[in-house]
Amino acid sequence: FLIMLPHGYVSPGLVGLSLFYAFNLTGAQIFCTRWFSNLSNHVISVERIKQFIHIPAEPPAIVEDNRPPSSWPSKGRIEVQGIEIRYHPNAPLVLKGITCTFKEGSRVGVVGRTGSGKSTLISALFRLVEPSRGDILIDGINICSIGLKDLRMKLSIIPQ
Template identity: 65%
Template sequence: ATMFFYTNAALEWVLLRVEAMQIVVIVTSSILLVMLPAGSVAPGAYYSGLSTSIIIMCTNMVCHSSLLLAFFPGFLGLCLSYALTLSSAQVFLTRFYSNLENYMISVERIKQFMHLPSEPPAVISDRRPAPSWPSEGKINLENLRVKYRENAPTVLRGITCTFAAGNKIGVVGRTGSGKTTLLSALFRLIDPSGGRILIDDVDICTIGLKDLRMKLSIIPQEPTLFRGSVRSNVDPLGLYTDQDIWEALDKCQLKKTIGVLPELLEAPGETMIFSSTV
């Protein structure tokens, strides 16, 4: 709905400017027709263009025939009438062309999505990691190279390092240095174009996405609560018991906040609940 509103607002603004320019042209042409001095146009001269021919024809009649002088206001009105008609037609064509372009862009996007390569399989039966994986959490990057598209420049160029197990590691750098890209590569949101990522000596590109992402957690910079209950936000896959969910909320210091709500874990999970109760 937001994009539809912005599109219509932009289209109406364009049409407003087109109509304003048309009014300026019509008013200017009318003033010039009325104020055109006699004898300024040679009789019998040839001029290209429909509007110019009409103006010259009317001027010649005014300059060289006293009988047709009385009909000049009628011809002037006819010219302005046709000009107004063409103005309305131009507005209609502008609106039609803009809508057609928007619809064709939608078709182009659908075609683009149809040809997007699909994600790797969620589970690879013969390459499933052990249930206890990862037991330590050691991460090795071996000549890691990552780029967002085939024809795009390489963002991470040959990174080789080791994150020891049980340590808190901070990755710092300026904007655009590749911090988010590195995190995306760990979750395989972007597959490496070269090198390997090993977690406890298991290459993450050789296992399914579900087996990988179920074992990793992330805390985004901006918290997002989805529509649904508190339970569905904490445990979207329904894998844990109520006791496990309450323990997780207690570790996040949200147990008291959720405990005073009448619906408890079934309370709506929108941000306004936390903002109104904290």
């Protein structure tokens, strides 16, 4: 910007011309700022869409040829057999070879240090993450072989 401060008399035409250009420059600056802001928002939207495209689809809600009995689970025995879990295909394992049995009718609290895998174990029980190896059996049925709706409708959790 150029500011002129002449001595003495300033013609009204020069004042009007200066104000006219000042308002036009301000309007152009507002237009450019809005345009750049909109462009930035659109680029971010495209990036999010690209991220969503690469999210793997969940397994089917119902597997017609492998539905559990309507009375399942009748006892509530949970067997975890050597499960290994990683959050991404090339990521390191977060659970390594976990094997345990929760007997029917028992109440279990899973405790441990931060980052020890408590939430991951519960997430695997609801198939929020899929084991890369091993099995989880509830009353003898492998939960990875049934549909998500059949599984999740029969389980409940009380978080922390």
